[in-house]
Amino acid sequence: MASKRDLILQAAVGMIAQSGVRGLRVEEIAAKAGASTGLIYYHFKDRAGLLRATLDYISDRADRYTAQALATAKGAAASGPGGAGASGPADRDARSELEQTLLLELQDTDEIRENSTAWGELRASAIFETDLRERLEGATAAWVAEMAERVALAQEAGQAREGVEPEDVAERLTALVEGLSERWLSGTLGLERARDLLRGAIVAELGPGAR
């Protein structure tokens, strides 16, 4: 079963997603987690410590659902309707994996919306709180690297235009996802349109792809 420490972190993510870092009340989190404020200070030392731990928690959760989505995508590619036996092994379609993974951040699931919002909040906070930066930087770099890998794979498989650095493409696409995500979350942009725009960017960056 989830420890109280975990419950507190979950509650923290939820609260951040709901009212932002600035709106984060230690007492409120305690209530939501069914714990006391004392316990929060016991585990995390102070409010900033709680924030740090929450950021780590969010990265982990994002890693988990990314991995899971990729596994599902591979599964679907291999056994989905019309997919069976289409063209070989599961990793054949690096490009659609790339697309799926990026689109993942633009989805109206509770967990993902929560994660994205909290992530954006913490990213914004990191501009002013130096101790959040390292963590942020690490997580972003890992994400970019992973996407760069997919781009490179797609190029090898002839699903993407040659002559562009996978690193560059990956950095642009992930930054775009963040930009679109923030517009979506702030109500400036509809979800479907955001997703379409992202798909369009992938086409612009990688070319039309094998059709």
Add this chain to the structure above:
Amino acid sequence: MASKRDLILQAAVGMIAQSGVRGLRVEEIAAKAGASTGLIYYHFKDRAGLLRATLDYISDRADRYTAQALATAKGAAASGPGGAGASGPADRDARSELEQTLLLELQDTDEIRENSTAWGELRASAIFETDLRERLEGATAAWVAEMAERVALAQEAGQAREGVEPEDVAERLTALVEGLSERWLSGTLGLERARDLLRGAIVAELGPGAR
């Protein structure tokens, strides 16, 4: 001379850029503006009102420097080194105007850094504060529309690939600028790299262009 009201708004932008919306202390702004807290409440009713007014102030300022930069760019294109008589009237180079305008946001000038930071902050805040949304939405839409216009002009002039919606391209490029800007400001990404990535995106979106 600048009214106290104006001084307060200027101070607010500065403070937001320095320590974020979250770090915004009414008293601190008063001190920086050489005014009293009472006056702030007199002019803006409450903290949220101050924020709203500040957002408006930032949009105006951004409009102003964009217009100015465009004028300068046109001037430079017409009279710059080697530019004289190169190929006709000032508006000939919609594409480089587009590029210049977008790159404008990624510049280490005090005013621009301040504006970008404050803008990002307010955008992030708008996720939780509904009354900021309208203003944000309006300003963003105007920016996108203006960029879309440039894209369309570039297409007509044969400086950009046909067959893509100017609106889509503009929305992607501006969202990318926001994403890159936030990474830059949060120290995740170097300024020069951010600028290079943006230039790369323009090439990806518009094609190599006339060379």
Add this chain to the structure above:
DNA sequence: GTCTATAGTGAGATAGAC
């Protein structure tokens, strides 16, 4: 590890004079 109770304070907001 967990809770209750409470201390301490920072910052938003108001009243009223000039």
Add this chain to the structure above:
DNA sequence: GTCTATCTCACTATAGAC
């Protein structure tokens, strides 16, 4: 329009029992 003085209270953080 502008200032000084002050009120108020919501939140962080700690102390100490279980």
